[in-house]
Amino acid sequence: MTHDVFNQAPPLTGHDVSADPALIAGVRRENADWALGELHRLGVLAGTERAQEWGRLANDHPPVLRTHDRYGHRIDEVEFHPAWHELMAVAVENGLHASPWASARPGAHVARAAKFYVWSQVEAGHGCPISMTYASVAALRHSPALAAVWEPLLTSRHYDFGLRPAAEKRGVLAGMAMTEKQGGSDVRSNTTRAEPCGDGTYALTGHKWFNSAPMCDVFLVLAQTGEGLSCFLLPRVLPDGTRNAMRLMRLKDKLGNRSNASAEVEYERAIAWLVGEEGRGLRTILEMVNMTRLDCVIGSAAGMRYGVTRAVHHARHRTAFGKPLAEHPLMRNVLADLVLESEAATTLMMRVAGATDRALRGDRFESALRRVALAVAKYWVCRRAPGHAAEALECLGGNGYVEESQMPRLFRESPLNGIWEGSGNIAALDVLRAMTREPETLEAFLIEVGRAAGGDRRLDEAVDRLRESLSDLDDAELRARRIAEDMALVLSASLLLRFAPQEVADAFCASRLAGEGGHAYGTLPPGTDLEAIISRGAITS
Structure with a gap:
């Protein structure tokens, strides 16, 4: 033995991830207090060592594409680690995928958002197919006959992995395929074409450059018809x-989001069904995009909460220069600033989730607010996530830079939501x-905004x-980012x-509105009640 191990922060496990004051206040405020018991149970599971190990293993053993079986038959399957x-x-x-669509209860979308926020802190990558399944129902309702067939399976709380006909499964998951090599966000330049087969189906030929979660059972796909860009429902396995x-050509080798598969695909007269009106595909699939954009905001807010709780935990247990890091004035300023950013993101996220819930129930004011506030939040919260992750990682020093801390995984994941479903400019x-x-x-x-005047x-x-x-x-186009930021x-x-x-x-208004803080985290002005703010970022259970 050459030394004893001491002055290392203990593992952050055995706590309730949902014990987040901004989150709980938002759940109560947005008519979802009936879900607090479910949220608590999920939060306790999320805080276990077992759940955290699932997250680690899923990223350490990323998915593998199997294009053919041993005999040379094309199978196009993706293999995942059991975690x-x-x-x-x-x-x-727990209904994170689509439960609100099967509920008439006010606040159902808020409850789902809160649970997505909590469980995303265990592992972010698997949230992709969960999010797209949630969002797919909104688009499918443009075709009631298709929705009648697929919605019960999409909202089922049975996870039934494997490529089989939908009629043989207890539950299915949905993905989305929009972008192509030549277009990216400019989906109107898509070249994939759809030809009517004469029996109500269409044959799709072309490609997609990013097909998220290709192991899903069914996809919403954009393709050109004689009437223009249209939306189609394309199952992996046909009814027979x-x-x-x-065809899954290859999996993307991504910066982060390693646990989740993203593929380049090609269609060779793949069979699909029209969703919505022919030539109105962009409007149809935007119903789905608006829901996944909400999840981008939730995911970024969740990442901030994950990072700040670990930064505060480390600083309270790690001693430097004779006292805990969290007692050093400058570190306290950094921690408080990170908590402030996290709480603002969570509060904004919960308000947008509440607006979404009420808008889908017919509230015209909330619908109008959601339309612009969702775009504002998508831009800003997702934009702030990478810098926040970097600062939270730095609070752990060298310990934060090694993979075992899981902070590098948070950092690599942090830019994704700013890109997915439309980058910052979009x-x-x-x-x-x-x-x-x-x-x-x-x-x-x-x-x-005037309600706080x-x-x-x-x-x-x-x-x-x-x-x-x-x-x-x-x-305005030149100033679009500044306008979105100010809003x-x-x-x-x-x-x-x-x-x-x-x-x-008070600290938010001073540092973010009045210019009393600097550009970096840790520049809150003198007089800020740092300890009161930091305590809101600490795990208390």
Whole structure:
């Protein structure tokens, strides 16, 4: 023995991941307090060493593509580590994939968002097929006959992995295939074509450059017809049991999201069914995209919470220069700033989830607010995640830079939600599109922000500046990112003023609106109640 091991933070296990004050307050506020028991049970599981080990194993043993069997038959199957299936089974059994669509209960989409936020902190990659299955129902409802067949299977709480006809399965998962090599976000340039077969089906020929979660049972796919870009439902296995002609060419070698498979695919007259109107495919699939964009916000907020809880935990247990890191003034400033960013993201995420729930139930104001606030949140929260992950990692020093800490996995994952479902420019331009094409969205946004009017002079002044910048949109495209940023900050500040403790709201307004903080984390102004803020990022159970 050459030394004793001491002054290392203990493992962060055996806690309730849902014990997050901003999350619980949002669940109660957005009419989902009936789900707190379910959320607690999932949070306790998420905090176990067993669940965390599933996350590690799923990433250390990424999926493998098997294009052919031993005899040379084409099979196009993706093989996963058992830990992936454990993660998926928990997600499906807890309704993270599509349960709100089978519920008439107010707050169902909020409850699902909260559970997605909690379970995503165990492992983010498996959230991709869960998210797309959730979102697919919104698009499928454009074709009631197809929805009648598929929706009961999509909303089932049975995880039934394997390529078999849907009629033989207890539950199915859905994916999405939009982008092609030449187009990316410009899906109108897609070349995949769909030809009617004369029996109500279409034959698709072409390719997709990114097909997320290719092991799913069914996909929503964009293809060109004589009427223009259209949306189709394409199953992996046809009703007669034969494999559809969807060829998996290779899996992407990605920066992060290693546990999840993403593939390049080709279609050789693959059979599919039209969803919605021919030539209106973009509008149809945007129903799905709007739901997955919400999950991008949730996923980024979840990553921030994961990072900050580990940073606070490490700093409270690690001693340097004679006292715990968390007692050093500058580290306290960094930790408080990270908690502040995390709480703002969680609060904004929960408000958008609440707007989504009420919009889907017919509330016109909430629908207008959701339209613009979702685009704002998608831009801002996802944009802030990588820098937040990097700072949280740095709080652990060299310990945070090694794979065993799982912080590198968080860092690699952090840019994904900013790219998925439209990168930063797409999201910022969507903010402009919402306000110019649907003026009621800006009106709803200003009403929402105005509910905190008079609560803080710095917010009132920021809102005045925003109104002035929006009064002339001649060069708005050039300023789109700044506009989206300003809208995100005033909306977040207004929500924190209404719903968060005073010390949180005050610090946010000072540092984010009044310029009293710097550009880096850890530059909150003197007088900030650092300990009160840090305590909200600590695991207490």
